[in-house]
Amino acid sequence: MPRIVQKYGGTSVGDVERIKKVAERIKSAQDQGNQLVVVVSARAGVTNELIARAKSVCAHPSERELDQLLAIGEQETCALMAMALHGLGVDAVSYTGAQAGIFTDKVHTKAKITTINAKPIEKDLEAGRIVIVAGFQGINEEGHVTTFGRGASDLTAIALSAALQSDKCEIYTDVDGVYTADPRVVSDACKLNEISYDEMLELASSGSKVMMSRSVEFAKKYNVVFEVRSSFNYNPGTIVKEEVAYMEKVVVRGVAVDKDQAKIIVSNILDKPGSAARVFRALADANVLVDMIVQNVGRHGIANLTFTVPLGDSHRALKTLEPVLDDIGGGQVAIHEHIAKLSVVGVGMKTHSGVAATLFQALADADINIDLICTSEIKISIVIDLDRADEAARLTHKVFELDQLGG
């Protein structure tokens, strides 16, 4: 009998009415002759409420207790989902991460799954029972509850799919799948039928927030093919899988714009060994995530360092850098917050040249100035003015004919 792992996100199980609708979906998948394991997130908003309550009793809650607290959000929806299925006359049982045999390392709030004991679930499936599993959580060998980080119910689904060798893994969310661009910005953006893990990863890190990167990396590592689709309709979604030869025929598969970035320029520092290292070590120690980095050395051994950071971290970065500059013999720091990062992603870039030239020419023709450039094997990212970002996305979508990719 085919085995499916499904995962429903927080908006898909946002209230009791949605939970009942999802229960009907699950029942119809069973009626079609499948074994089902269903991973659920907390109702939308619940995790934030719990965090707020935690912070109001203690400014810096311990991570062990945060995990113990946050795990109940998913436990609630999974018990309610089992009850909703019972209401439809379907046999179902709900499990916490611990009950589902999901073991992790000891790192609270961002634990890694070490092993899954799938025997109890296998037994339920053989008995014709649907198994509902609380997402985002496991247990460590000392019996403490651990969680995997925000948005990590996808990870539970993908890991269970690997452990149970399921035939399908379906990630239900509030969008229809992965698009060539944000449909709110680019009107002829189209949904992709398929995308490779690497493209999905680059899109995720470029501001397209369909899934947490870690879940995609895990799927890539264990070669779990999964489909991203909507729980609000019955349209087919986007299948995420290892790249196959025909995928490379498409040079660019998507455009992503990230407006949540700031550019920091550290100018007039002495170009001597260790200066850049000092700068980035200080930022890392302050937990500032640095993205695109460019360094130019000007005349007289004076260097400029430019990089981007998340907008919310920019002032922390500034404060961190000021004493460092004193240490390394001077220099100035400036923040530019009115910027956006645009990325084009496609595995076809590996074998096709001229992508960068096409992109730059299209933007130049529209008089859009490129500020920073950073490239990887399958991605080109540029920093441009925030006000021109949407226009640039539309131009890029057009010049690479992304409106032809749907189907």
Place this chain on the structure above:
Amino acid sequence: MPRIVQKYGGTSVGDVERIKKVAERIKSAQDQGNQLVVVVSARAGVTNELIARAKSVCAHPSERELDQLLAIGEQETCALMAMALHGLGVDAVSYTGAQAGIFTDKVHTKAKITTINAKPIEKDLEAGRIVIVAGFQGINEEGHVTTFGRGASDLTAIALSAALQSDKCEIYTDVDGVYTADPRVVSDACKLNEISYDEMLELASSGSKVMMSRSVEFAKKYNVVFEVRSSFNYNPGTIVKEEVAYMEKVVVRGVAVDKDQAKIIVSNILDKPGSAARVFRALADANVLVDMIVQNVGRHGIANLTFTVPLGDSHRALKTLEPVLDDIGGGQVAIHEHIAKLSVVGVGMKTHSGVAATLFQALADADINIDLICTSEIKISIVIDLDRADEAARLTHKVFELDQLGG
């Protein structure tokens, strides 16, 4: 080092401010040189919210899933309480019932504790850590979450107190202790310093709702001495313990009034073997809890049966009985809802005579009619008119000089 088990009820941990206040109380008990294990209930109202949500996804939720769902109410407060203690610089850890090693039988929603593995808690206490335990829940040998029934966080505290051989067990609630009568009705009611398990049990079953009977029975069985006291002040409470000789000097220790009762009269039934059994079997099958029962046989072998039931069950009782009467050859059923049950309780009754006479005379002098009488070794219960109940309580309190028992 002295070891204390404390338990805080739903109003005591009703919101984050109350949780922080309770954390301070716990810290001060530790500062006085005690080891502490603290059991917490769900925030007041949370369990009812969860039940309502369950019923809105499924009219008759399975008991296994109800337990899985309801357990999170206590899990939330216990994690928040540990965080609040961390905020005060105190080392603490929160445990679910399962993590605390509380094992039960398989009976969902009213499980019995079978064994407690106290080793993990012992280890924490030795390390100077305060242990916070989610009340009302355990785990069965198959790994399913079980709960003990509403109000049963007290049971967790008393069972842990027995397992950990604690020096003290303190049940914190929103009243100052056990009173000789309801202070809202009898203005000179006074708080008792001590009361025996049996008296406490009879008071609980007579409408004085300080604690669930099962918790008191458990305490009596394992001889756990506990104190009922308020979390809203620092007044000493009432110590509940095995009766000692001096307690018998006091004839009556308390008066309780239960206005939540209805009287049912089944009249003109044939006095033949099996009639009464048929009546009460039918009520038991319909889950109607029958309390005081009186039967008179009149002339010509015609009998009347009178008994009390909870007010909310009276119409169900009526519906249940009508077909039964047809079966046993006739009779009529009537409900009287305008009644109250008044009980006087005291271990001294065992050795003192005349208690009933004193009570009946006092009420007769005030022209209060007694409708039904039912006695046990340490309790006399009567049914009177609802409108005279408060007056009767005050008279009884006075005639037995209960205002002299405080101090």
